[in-house]
Amino acid sequence: MRSGPVRWAQVAAGLVRVSLSAAMQYRADFVMDAVTGVVRAVAAVVPLVLLFDHRDTVAGWTEGEVTLVVGLFFLMQGLLSVLVEPNLGEIVEAIRTGSLDFVLLKPADAQLLVSLRRVDPGPVWTLLAALGLVAWSVARMPPPSPADVAAAAVLLLAGMAAMYGLWLMAICASFWFVRVDNLRFLLWAVTDAGRWPLDVFARWVQVGLLVVVPVGLLTTFPAMALRGTWTGGTVAFGVGVGLAFLAVSRAAWRAALASYTSASS
Amino acid sequence: MRGHLRRALPDLARVSFAGIVAYRAEMVIWILSTLLPLVMLALWSAVAREGPVAGYDEAGFVRYFAITLVVRQLTSVWLVWALNEDIRTGRLSIWLLKPMHPLVQHAIDMVVAIPLRALVLVPIVGTLLLLRPDLWRTPSPAEVALFAVATAVAWLLNFLVQALFATLSFWIDKSDALFGVWFAAWSLLSGYLVPLSLFPPGVRPVLAALPFRGMLGLPVEILGGFLPLREAVVQVGVQAAWLVALLGAVRWVWAVGVRRYGAFGA
Numbered sequence: 001m002r003s004g005p006v007r008w009a010q011v012a013a014g015l016v017r018v019s020l021s022a023a024m025q026y027r028a029d030f031v032m033d034a035v036t037g038v039v040r041a042v043a044a045v046v047p048l049v050l051l052f053d054h055r056d057t058v059a060g061w062t063e064g065e066v067t068l069v070v071g072l073f074f075l076m077q078g079l080l081s082v083l084v085e086p087n088l089g090e091i092v093e094a095i096r097t098g099s100l101d102f103v104l105l106k107p108a109d110a111q112l113l114v115s116l117r118r119v120d121p122g123p124v125w126t127l128l129a130a131l132g133l134v135a136w137s138v139a140r141m142p143p144p145s146p147a148d149v150a151a152a153a154v155l156l157l158a159g160m161a162a163m164y165g166l167w168l169m170a171i172c173a174s175f176w177f178v179r180v181d182n183l184r185f186l187l188w189a190v191t192d193a194g195r196w197p198l199d200v201f202a203r204w205v206q207v208g209l210l211v212v213v214p215v216g217l218l219t220t221f222p223a224m225a226l227r228g229t230w231t232g233g234t235v236a237f238g239v240g241v242g243l244a245f246l247a248v249s250r251a252a253w254r255a256a257l258a259s260y261t262s263a264s265s
Numbered sequence: 266m267r268g269h270l271r272r273a274l275p276d277l278a279r280v281s282f283a284g285i286v287a288y289r290a291e292m293v294i295w296i297l298s299t300l301l302p303l304v305m306l307a308l309w310s311a312v313a314r315e316g317p318v319a320g321y322d323e324a325g326f327v328r329y330f331a332i333t334l335v336v337r338q339l340t341s342v343w344l345v346w347a348l349n350e351d352i353r354t355g356r357l358s359i360w361l362l363k364p365m366h367p368l369v370q371h372a373i374d375m376v377v378a379i380p381l382r383a384l385v386l387v388p389i390v391g392t393l394l395l396l397r398p399d400l401w402r403t404p405s406p407a408e409v410a411l412f413a414v415a416t417a418v419a420w421l422l423n424f425l426v427q428a429l430f431a432t433l434s435f436w437i438d439k440s441d442a443l444f445g446v447w448f449a450a451w452s453l454l455s456g457y458l459v460p461l462s463l464f465p466p467g468v469r470p471v472l473a474a475l476p477f478r479g480m481l482g483l484p485v486e487i488l489g490g491f492l493p494l495r496e497a498v499v500q501v502g503v504q505a506a507w508l509v510a511l512l513g514a515v516r517w518v519w520a521v522g523v524r525r526y527g528a529f530g531a
Binding site: 032033035036039040042043044046047050051053054055058059183185186188189192193195196199200201202205 | 294295298299300301304305307309311312315318319439442443445446449450452453458459463464465
């Protein structure tokens with residue numbers, strides 16, 4: 001049997017296709033999610049509009065730069081809820097009932113299978129609203145250089161990798177503690193802090209939002225890149241944290257599988 | 266209240282409370298996941314560090330969002346999910362057989378959770394007070410009394426709005442998604458994300474007439490001393506008017522909806 005990146009990509013594409021068609025059966029939900037996505041984006045931006053009626057900058061950030069961070073925040077929430085979040089609920093259930101056995105029997109990497117078991121297209125609207133917000137914000141800032149854009153893209157990927165690692169570790173926790181589905185509400189709540197530039201928080205909170213719950217990596221850092229306040233060190237740090245989260249979560253996944261005893265046998 | 270319900274109430278409350286205690290870890294996580302006011306606090310106090318905004322200085326914002334955190338916890342209900350589940354799975358049938366309204370059972374479940382919520386708040390508010398002692402403001406007895414009334418009515422408003430959305434489950438499958446839209450609007454218009462006095466003057470009378478303010482912002486403004494007492498009394502009147510309107514709406518929609526109920530699984 002073939003293995004390697006090509007095979008991985010084929011498996012991933014197949015999984016996405018199947019779960020998209022499953023979700024499209026619920027068309028009314030899809031429309032509802034669209035409305036929710038737009039209303040939420042508006043509700044997030046209006047306080048900032050009110051704020052910048054009174055101020056030109058907050059902690060050194062202009063209006064366009066802060067809305068950029070908010071846009072990146074929604075981008076992160078959207079990506080997490082399309083790709084990552086549906087699977088966390090699913091895997092917790094699979095561990096409890098023992099149906100994870102069937103996943104482990106399949107001839108593909110189990111981490112890939114559980115990570116893309118389900119894709120929820122509903123929040124696609126959140127993603128579109130987020131991209132709109134990002135574009136609108138960047139248009140109101142001095143135009144970034146190609147190097148700025150490249151750094152932002154790298155940091156975005158690194159941040160996504162780190163958040164994926166965090167979520168995978170939450171999945172791993174459910175191998176030992178069966179009822180962790182509430183953990184994901186807590187994770188969501190903590191990521192809420194990523195919606196503002198890190199500079200508004202106390203120093204220790206900033207550190208926590210970069211290396212413990214690395215949401216700042218995904219929101220503030222790419223925004224710093226686009227506004228041109230970054231160095232090579234910023235990118236190196238971001239990539240380092242992203243890789244570290246991937247490595248640790250992979251190790252946690254291996255350890256979790258090793259201790260899995262199945263509920264049915 | 267009917268006699269039999271009054272007699273059963275202590276036992277019902279005891280059973281509900283035992284349920285809350287059994288799932289205490291879950292409950293604490295739920296409580297911790299509504300700490301958004303602390304995130305808003307960080308933003309607004311960073312703003313106010315350079316000077317007050319619309320009458321709020323740094324300590325004012327900290328006080329506002331600390332009280333918001335408390336009121337949010339005290340008035341939090343999860344009826345829309347609980348009832349939606351009951352209707353979707355057919356479990357509502359059991360509740361309909363009992364000699365009391367299913368909403369009463371849910372109300373008891375949610376009221377008995379309040380002490381645990383208050384307990385979790387103590388260390389959080391205590392830490393805030395240690396970090397920022399200047400957030401403290403001693404309220405007058407009249408303010409405390411009015412705060413208690415406004416908070417109780419706010420709880421009822423939250424309960425009834427969720428009852429209204431949940432009752433829609435008799436017609437549509439995903440009433441909780443519809444509630445998501447309401448919640449997004451609520452978070453902006455109730456004072457959860459930003460004190461309502463920061464809105465432009467032309468918008469404020471509209472916000473004062475809508476039900477959102479009475480669901481959160483009003484008790485916060487009263488206890489924090491952000492609202493003159495006379496104005497607060499008028500606003501509690503607005504709250505009461507919405508309470509009456511919602512009670513009528515819920516009674517009517519429930520009566521119509523429960524006739525459509527197909528009792529899935531029966």
